[in-house]
Amino acid sequence: MKVDQVDTYEIVKKHFSDYLEKKKQRKTNERFAILKEIFAMDGHFDVETLYMKMRNSNYKVSKATLYNTIELMLECKLVSKLKFNENSNIYEKSYYFKQHDHVLVLETKEILEFCDPRIEEIKRSLEIQFNIRIFDHSLTFYANTIDQIKKK
Amino acid sequence: MKVDQVDTYEIVKKHFSDYLEKKKQRKTNERFAILKEIFAMDGHFDVETLYMKMRNSNYKVSKATLYNTIELMLECKLVSKLKFNENSNIYEKSYYFKQHDHVLVLETKEILEFCDPRIEEIKRSLEIQFNIRIFDHSLTFYANTIDQIKKK
DNA sequence: TTCATTGCAAAGCGTTTGCACGTTC
């Protein structure tokens, strides 16, 4: 099922709204404007880009508010934070995507996504081996295109 | 074979020395003092801790030099950078350890290490699927101890 | 002698904080 952007926004808006209510947080225009902007972007984004986009939109917000709001979205899983390198945090909207991992292609700066069941198997082995309960993971592969290899 | 610290230092010193020569970089006392300090520490370290240790040692260096030197060690694989969270970069000496991944245990702040051949299998699958050449990866699991689960 | 490397302090950069003002409940 392909869901267009308007529908997507309405659904995540309800999700966010419910979360705010549950946490007794206020439903401000800023928060919904940010949510809308994030879900209108495709793929991944960083705070600076989001900030610029909102400057140019009809609803300007400060960076403080952006960070505060993204924090709320992280809590309710509408957004997830990717830790590719320590100088630039990248986020992605996450509501409609099942859990996945990433491949960074260096030359093209592409972020490929994949989902491999063997991760889950490794997780189970580790839980038994160390007697722990794993609740999250982060896996990123770094790659070159074949073309790049040939050039070298 | 168990290698004691002195031997370890002599071997990595040669490795580092060779690398500096190859890259036409100077062999300064600071660089070797930092190498010695890192390989005398066990496990992982952050820049601040290393800086403090060196302050109290008989060879004081500036942070600028520390960062510069660590950069060189990253290049020649004597040290690797762990990206657990964006506020605190953690490094580990890496010459004698084969490639491995990490499990962070939240309550105890333990860093467990493991090595699982299934990662290599996933890597090969991705290379074929996306027609790319993967040269590195980063995998971290986040866990709680079973005790912690029970307390909740 | 030459010029890479160093130490120091200042600058950068992304993120957080403090406070007065504005808005939701």
Added chain:
DNA sequence: GAACGTGCAAACGCTTTGCAATGAA
């Protein structure tokens, strides 16, 4: 009308940079 949320600018913490002095080759 009582907080909570916001914008702004200043503070933060880690890392990098600029520059004069040092020292490896």
